[in-house]
Amino acid sequence: MKVICIKDVIMNTDEKNGKYSGKQAFTKGKLYxxxxxxxxxxxxxxxxxxxxxxNDLNDLHIIKHCYEGADNAFFKKHFLEVKN
Incomplete structure (x- = not known):
């Protein structure tokens, strides 16, 4: 499956000692x-x-939870599924 990023994703800047803190992880318009x-x-x-x-930093990220009752606000805000 492919997804397209519809809004840039910047890593959380308040993450303690995070090496990617504040860096762009997913880029608007790019297919993943x-x-x-x-x-x-x-x-x-x-x-x-x-x-x-x-992501763009080559780290594997969970972008959507696929079970009943899951909060997928992050996915809906930043991605769309691409139909083949």
């Missing part, structure tokens, strides 16, 4: 390859499905 992945988040015994993509 995204893949679904099953991982654990808060509860290590409960796997959940997420959508991940490599």
């Amino acid at each position: 390859k995204a893949r679904h992945h099953t991982t654990t988040l808060e509860d290590p015994r409960t796997p959940v499905k997420v959508l991940r993509a490599n």
Whole structure:
């Protein structure tokens, strides 16, 4: 699956000792390859499905939570799915 960034994403500037603090992670207008992945988040015994993509800094980021009741405000604000 591919997604297009519709608004630049800047890494959180209040992150303590973050080496990417304040740097641009995703660029408006750029296509990114995204893949679904099953991982654990808060509860290590409960796997959940997420959508991940490599950013401009070549780090893998969760950009969308794909389960019922998930808050996907970040994804809706910054990305659109590209239909093939």
